[in-house]
Amino acid sequence: MLPPLPSFPDELRGLTCGAKTRAGTPCKLTALYRNGRCKLHGGLSTGPRTAEGKARAALNGRALKRKQTP
Template identity: 60%
Template sequence: MGKNVRIICGAKTRKGETCKALAVVGKKRCKHHGGLSTGPRTPEGKAAIAYAQRARWQVYREKVSRRENSKGF
């Protein structure tokens, strides 16, 4: 597949269905589901994203730890 091939977005809509719009060229999502997003640009925005990621990974690690402990490892 080439770089400029546009795929179907596939994001989950509020109805629970998948989005059928074409994705932005070179991305996996359409313009309505984050395909045009450039990410955080300000130091505050970058810090907020970093904090959210750390919190998310902490929750994930706790879940994995609990799962492993319940298996008897």
């Protein structure tokens, strides 16, 4: 069973996803979610929900920051 669709803001009507596909072209899907992306490019993403997942995401963010800092 699919999760319920979020309410659709009027400012997203008629827009396309615009995420870059693996071929390098912009995605042309028009079925967008609140974040402005289609279900294939992050529209259904909820992010980490468990404490373990949130800790892993925070650790990954810190590692990326250390890698980028000269």
